[in-house]
Amino acid sequence: MARAIEHGREAPDRFLEAWLKGVKKVGPQYFEFRAPIYDASVQPAASLEEVTSKWQVVPNEAFIEQSIGVLSSGEATLLAVMCSFYNAEWGGRLMRAQGIEGMADIAGTLDLDSNEIVAALLVNYTGW
Known part of the structure; x- marks a missing residue:
């Protein structure tokens, strides 16, 4: 029980750390860099270094839809998986469009760094 409580406290920060690694990759x-919709007192981040919340850097749906096809298979897979954490339905469509049917396709397409990012996102996801 204590392990779960500690994980619950640390998970949001760990998720954000993994999220920002994915954004950089x-x-x-x-x-899009923007202010969190739930807290008007938080200003939009001007750069990745200023991001303190996953809400401040979210997938740009229109741009991704239009340009995901120019990415390598690994980049497109990582981006689609990240988008699925943000919006499961939309991200799922992106993954299927990349030929991803399941976790083995994700693991087999990504390099070690990207697999570690996805693993950290998965373990530390507490909802969007």
Whole structure:
């Protein structure tokens, strides 16, 4: 029980850390920097270094839809998986469009760094 409580406290920060690694890996141009919708007192981040909440850097749906096809298979897979954490339905469509049918396709397509990012996102996900 104590392990679960400690994990619950640390998970949001660990998720954000993994999220930002993923943003850097696929490219910040695929994301929008904005203020969190739940807290008007938090200003939009001007750069990745200023991000303190996953809400401040979210997938840019229109740009991703239009440009995911120019990415390598690994980059497109990582981006689609990240988008599925943000919006399961939309991210699922992106993954299917990349030929991803399950976890083995994800693991087999990604390099070690990307697999570690996905693993950290999965273990530390507490909802969006």
